[in-house]
Amino acid sequence: MTFSLSKNRLSGKRGTVQSIWFALFRGAAAINVLALFAVILFMVIQGASAINWAFLTEMPKNSMTEGGILPCIIGTICLALGALAFAFPVGVATAIYLNEYATQGKRVAMIRFAITNLAGVPSVVFGLFGLAFFCTVLKLGVSLLSGALTLGIMSLPVIIGASEEALKTVPNTYREASLGLGASKWQTIFRVVVPSALPGILTGSILALGRAAGETAPIMFTGAVFFTPDLPTSVFDEVMALPYHIYVLATAGTHIGETRPLQYGTALVLIALVLGMNLCAIIVRSRLRNRNRI
Amino acid sequence: MTNEIETIIHTQDLSLFYGDFQALHDISLPFAQRQVTALIGPSGCGKSSFLRSLNRMNDLTSGTRSEGAVIFEGTNILEKKIDVVSLRRRIGMVFQKPNPFPKSIYDNVAYGLVVNGIKNRSIVAARVEKSLKQAALWEEVKDRLHKPALGLSGGQQQRLCIARALAVEPEILLMDEPASALDPIATQKIEELILELKERYTIIIVTHNMQQAARVSNTTAFFYMGRLVEVGSTNALFTKPVKKETEDYITGRFG
Numbered sequence: 259m260t261f262s263l264s265k266n267r268l269s270g271k272r273g274t275v276q277s278i279w280f281a282l283f284r285g286a287a288a289i290n291v292l293a294l295f296a297v298i299l300f301m302v303i304q305g306a307s308a309i310n311w312a313f314l315t316e317m318p319k320n321s322m323t324e325g326g327i328l329p330c331i332i333g334t335i336c337l338a339l340g341a342l343a344f345a346f347p348v349g350v351a352t353a354i355y356l357n358e359y360a361t362q363g364k365r366v367a368m369i370r371f372a373i374t375n376l377a378g379v380p381s382v383v384f385g386l387f388g389l390a391f392f393c394t395v396l397k398l399g400v401s402l403l404s405g406a407l408t409l410g411i412m413s414l415p416v417i418i419g420a421s422e423e424a425l426k427t428v429p430n431t432y433r434e435a436s437l438g439l440g441a442s443k444w445q446t447i448f449r450v451v452v453p454s455a456l457p458g459i460l461t462g463s464i465l466a467l468g469r470a471a472g473e474t475a476p477i478m479f480t481g482a483v484f485f486t487p488d489l490p491t492s493v494f495d496e497v498m499a500l501p502y503h504i505y506v507l508a509t510a511g512t513h514i515g516e517t518r519p520l521q522y523g524t525a526l527v528l529i530a531l532v533l534g535m536n537l538c539a540i541i542v543r544s545r546l547r548n549r550n551r552i
Numbered sequence: 553m554t555n556e557i558e559t560i561i562h563t564q565d566l567s568l569f570y571g572d573f574q575a576l577h578d579i580s581l582p583f584a585q586r587q588v589t590a591l592i593g594p595s596g597c598g599k600s601s602f603l604r605s606l607n608r609m610n611d612l613t614s615g616t617r618s619e620g621a622v623i624f625e626g627t628n629i630l631e632k633k634i635d636v637v638s639l640r641r642r643i644g645m646v647f648q649k650p651n652p653f654p655k656s657i658y659d660n661v662a663y664g665l666v667v668n669g670i671k672n673r674s675i676v677a678a679r680v681e682k683s684l685k686q687a688a689l690w691e692e693v694k695d696r697l698h699k700p701a702l703g704l705s706g707g708q709q710q711r712l713c714i715a716r717a718l719a720v721e722p723e724i725l726l727m728d729e730p731a732s733a734l735d736p737i738a739t740q741k742i743e744e745l746i747l748e749l750k751e752r753y754t755i756i757i758v759t760h761n762m763q764q765a766a767r768v769s770n771t772t773a774f775f776y777m778g779r780l781v782e783v784g785s786t787n788a789l790f791t792k793p794v795k796k797e798t799e800d801y802i803t804g805r806f807g
């Protein structure tokens with residue numbers, strides 16, 4: 259436990275100054291909690307009436323003014339998992355390379371520069387890039403695959419960052435102990451370093467996944483469509499997706515006013531999905547952490 | 553004393569640099585087989601650096617460079633072409649702070665075997681038991697082999713690390729202040745262990761504890777400011793040191 263400064267009551271002017279500043283800090287911290295609750299509460303109040311079993315399990319009907327959002331839920335889950343399937347191995351491998359193999363140098367500096375800038379690219383630019391590269395150049399068309407790859411590339415910096423952080427927390431004494439026993443570098447990484455870093459790597463990756471699941475811009479040109487009557491059967495199918503569906507209902511329909519509850523209902527489902535993923539991340543982390551501790 | 557016994561490893565004019573800083577100056581020191589050699593000297597004099605040169609652990613620190621030679625079985629192990637991985641299996645190391653892996657007790661000891669390609673379960677199990685017994689830990693852990701090693705006490709963890717090092721049957725065991733983080737009882741256990749292990753292993757131990765050096769070692773080498781000042785039989789070095797620095801250090805007249 260960190261010891262709490264605020265417990266030490268100070269008297270006089272210094273005490274007053276201190277309490278004012280602490281109150282400000284506490285307030286700043288509270289804003290985060292309030293913001294989250296406000297968003298959730300707002301969505302629940304506005305969208306709860308739209309949520310029912312049929313909404314979650316049926317196809318949209320009547321130009322999407324009625325019926326459910328099943329294809330959007332499935333589409334978003336597929337897109338997010340597809341993105342993870344690509345970004346997780348590439349991201350973790352990059353982090354391992356940067357943190358365990360590469361020594362300082364021009365090449366490493368280049369890679370880091372690329373990652374930093376990749377993180378700064380606006381999501382709509384990823385969308386256009388995906389359209390030009392995956393859909394057109396690689397001839398993947400507007401498909402689950404193109405969308406997932408675009409989201410995956412967008413998630414890379416986050417996954418690399420989280421994985422590197424996690425690898426950095428692995429004490430060097432583990433590496434020395436392993437190498438000192440005649441393990442090769444690869445064995446050391448594979449058997450000691452990565453398992454120790456895994457909770458952090460997985461948490462970061464799942465958080466990135468949640469983030470990717472909520473993105474609209476990268477998928478609107480590459481994988482998601484306005485409406486499709488079928489659920490996806492292959493990675494080359496186009497899909498519907500929750501965030502894009504909200505966007506479409508809220509801006510492009512002819513019944514914007516009437517579909518408000520559906521918009522909020524969809525948003526509520528999306529938030530629930532993302533929070534669910536984050537919860538998974540927290541559970542995974544504490545499970546793995548405790549496994550080899552006392 | 554050292555003359556009658558075979559030398560297993562020796563350094564020849566070994567110098568070590570961290571970048572521009574020279575941490576070791578032309579050290580030539582032989583180590584006798586199945587003997588305990590203690591390295592003593594004030595903090596920062598280069599004991600750890602020297603020890604870590606013997607199994608190329610310094611390679612892991614970027615910016616290190618060495619000159620001279622470390623001869624093990626007739627070859628200079630500082631040469632680039634040496635297979636450091638198998639070298640380190642043969643020259644094991646126990647570190648100052650106990651550093652068990654966040655794995656079970658069993659997996660910790662089995663680790664070195666597994667990475668060296670020994671897969672047969674019963675061989676591994678037998679070797680784990682034998683190593684834990686050698687490290688005088690078996691009785692304390694035999695009922696909890698599959699519990700996390702991090703649940704052991706500091707002294708137990710250090711003996712586990714010794715067992716882990718012994719499991720791969722190294723010829724030489726390097727120990728860098730193996731008992732400095734332990735209480736007197738755990739320290740005593742480690743010392744007893746060292747005395748037993750020297751029947752089979754060559755042990756090179758760094759210690760800050762003069763009594764410890766006197767109790768466990770046959771030969772003692774005194775380092776000062778990156779140089780080897782004096783080396784001799786432990787008895788002689790502690791009773792009739794030749795150099796003034798040595799005398800000042802062992803009598804505690806040193807900063």
Ligand SMILES: Nc1ncnc2c1ncn2[C@@H]1O[C@H](COP(=O)(O)OP(=O)(O)OP(=O)(O)O)[C@@H](O)[C@H]1O
Binds near residue numbers: 593599601613
């Ligand atoms: N990674 C490093 N980079 C630069 N200098 C280093 C490094 N490691 C050690 N040194 C320097 O090399 C010298 C010898 O250090 P070393 O750790 O070998 O001393 P030591 O005798 O083991 O000391 P102690 O008894 O405190 O463990 C010291 O002056 C130290 O500052």
Ligand SMILES: [Mg+2]
Binds near residue numbers: 599600601728
């Ligand atoms: Mg040291």
